Amino acid sequence: MPTYGNEHSNPTSQVSWIQQLALLEQQGEACILVSVLEDKGSVPRDAGTKMIVTRNELYATIGGGHLEHLATQMAREMLISIGDGKTDNKIHIERFNLGARLGQCCGGMATLSFEPIGFNQHHLVLFGAGHVAKALVNIVQTLPFKITWVDEREAEFPDYLAPNVHKLVTDDPVGEIKHMPLNSYYLVMTHNHQLDFDLAREILSQDHFSYFGMIGSQTKRKKFDLRLAHRGFEQGTIEKMQCPIGIAIVKGKHPAEIAVSVAGELIAHYQGETLEAKRPLKHNTLVG
Template sequence: MSGRPADPVLAAALKRLQEGMPAVLATIAATRGSTPRVPGTRMLVDATGIVGSVGGGQLEFEIIASARDLLASNASATRCQHFILGPDLRQCCGGALDIVLERLMPESLPWLKQVLDWEFEGAFWEGRLAVGDPSSARRLHRLEGAPSEPGTARLVKSVDGAELVEMSGRPWPQLYLFGAGHVGRALVRLLGDLPFHVTWCDGREDIFPAEIPMNTRCDAAADIDALIKGAPADAHFLIMTHSHALDFDLVAAVLAKERFGSLGLIGSDTKKARFLQRLRADGVAPGDLARLQCPVGIPGIKSKVPAAIAIAVAAELLVLTQAREQEGAVTGVQSVG
């Protein structure tokens, strides 16, 4: 899949509008000092609930209250509020941030549909909305390439007022998950709230659950060889099918690809030893064999409960992707999902 996963907050905003439910989009536009979240972070607020988070605690409580005040007022003008994370909010971060609150109306549907279409295509965009204007006045510009700071926002101030400027394209790692059993299902549920683009493969078409997270695409009829060969060079692979024979074929196919982010296999030390023996006999180089992680997941979690295994695997993925991001920051290389 060449596109990026839908931003869950913007996707939820589109769904609310399509269902005729009023909501307010809260976006962190600027920060100074220590703050719980970064510029570009969004939260959707309606009369009964929220989607996403801009930091939790008393700060988020105040932002939700302000958003619901905006809903109750029926005002269409976008607002900007400044918060200092000090004693008044019972938070000791010491920083400050600006939050832009915009009431979403039926007239906001075109821009929401457009940015989500661009995300699906893998295109990048810039959005601009003047504080005081309605959400529908947002100006969009499709970018030719990835922005220098993807997935961020800033508040541009001038003598004429202030403007929220947003950049799309926060890079999300691509994960190819093979197997839709108990652990696979638990892992997909967990990854639904994490920044991963998941392609979930299992030849048993009727095994996928009815509810699939927005960042996940199911594929029951994939050409596995073509899928693996066509995956990005930094893609992560997790193999946990119902068949050891299929597991082995998938491991061999990923190792033959040579360039990939990581390769994890569910199983025991005994399973790993048997796989390595066969792969060694097939001529796989020792350096490639060393890249096979089995058992998969961060060490120290011994539970065999599917949800516990999923947590261990997700934690390991986060460690791997964080290390890659830090490496990219040092070298100046940026990965684009």
């Protein structure tokens, strides 16, 4: 019979799947961890064996054959269903009769668990390490976010960062965008208006984000809209940029007040709420 084993040319070991899981988590890519919970009789792999299934890749193996092929199909159906919001991201357990159900000559029974991983976290790419960004990170790091915090100035970062905050010091912030996971959240609040614009242009060009917000006033927004339009961006694309950012009812110029307002908007977005329209000019005195 055909073998539907690992999709990589070099099967990973049961040690390296842990490393691969950590890498996927760092990249913000959701996956299903398939584990053999129980084995009876003759089965391809013993209890405790694991493999990782993403939408396009397969890491490690639970023994190949029809069992692994069916488990991979089920895992990918889970990924799509959970991603579309059709099912909850709960562990699913399934028992397989390898002889009667799958027609494998080895017979036996195998119980598999399908554990969704990475669905509760959103990936936030934060450009800029100024006072507002520092205040915002203190809040967002307590929410279901993995944060990539980008700035050209290493000295601006705090000495201690939470485990879900990754510092990225680079002299090419714009070039980092193409390396970020699909459907990331983007917040632009750098110290340089030209850099803000370059980042906006690249983020909108990539157009695979869940949310894109930029700190600034209505005046800044109007200027950026015109510049983007002159560079060929359609109005529908430009309007995907949230600027000004934050919840209108939360006013104030103190970094902590602004951070609370912006965090509220992020929460509203991932909870599926419709974001507010642009705030009136008189309520927007934030300086980007």
